[in-house]
Amino acid sequence: MDFIKKVLFSREDLLETAKRLGKQISEDYKNKNLLLVSLLKGSVVFMADLMREITLPCKIDFMSVSSYTGTKNNGGNVNILKDLNIDIRGFDVLIVEDILESGYTLKCVTEMFKLREPSSIKICTLLDKPNCRKTCIEADYIGHKIPDDFVIGYGMDYNEKYRTLPFIGILNPEYI
Ligand code: IMP
Ligand code: MG
Secondary structure, X not given: OOOEEEEXXXXXXXXXXXXXXHHHHHXXXXXXXXXXXXXXXXXXXXXXXXXXXXXXXXXXXXXXXXXXXXXXXXXXXXXXXXXOOOOXXXXXXXXXXXXXXXXXXHHHHHHHHHOOOOOEEEEEEEEEOHHHOOOOOOOOEEEEEOOOOOEEEOOEOEOOEOXXXXXXXXXXXXHO
């Protein structure tokens, strides 16, 4: 697999991450009205692992937004490709994201959600690239902080490829 420069997290590492975050979320959301919102497509594998580690009754929904072309962020242009099905008013919304990078995507989504009057909005991101932030958004739950490398696998893509890899690796720059 010469398209992988380095494996960052194995499937086992990622299950451990989901377990740790799921336990914390289960403690924090006791007596709340939890709705997990997964941002498609990148977070879908993480969402599937995370939701099975949450021991509380909760609902799930999906939203699809796009802010990326290849490895380039569109600089704040976030398009809604598919909106939620559930009306989030009164829910404690936890947004489940694959990577927090510039923060444009999550800033746009949280601002849109606020207008719909949920009880609360928090963010759970599997990966955080803090050095790349261009907005004031931070996550409430973070799987791992990583440097500014382009990563693939476990749901994450480069031009729609590599999402089905069970681990997360750094994409070999020769493939970009
Ligand atoms: P932000 O709006 O810059 O925070 O970008 C977040 C979105 O960009 C994430 O939801 C990912 O879908 C995508 N993204 C950012 N970095 C990477 C990466 O290294 N690999 C794959 N997708 C990425
Ligand atoms: Mg994404």
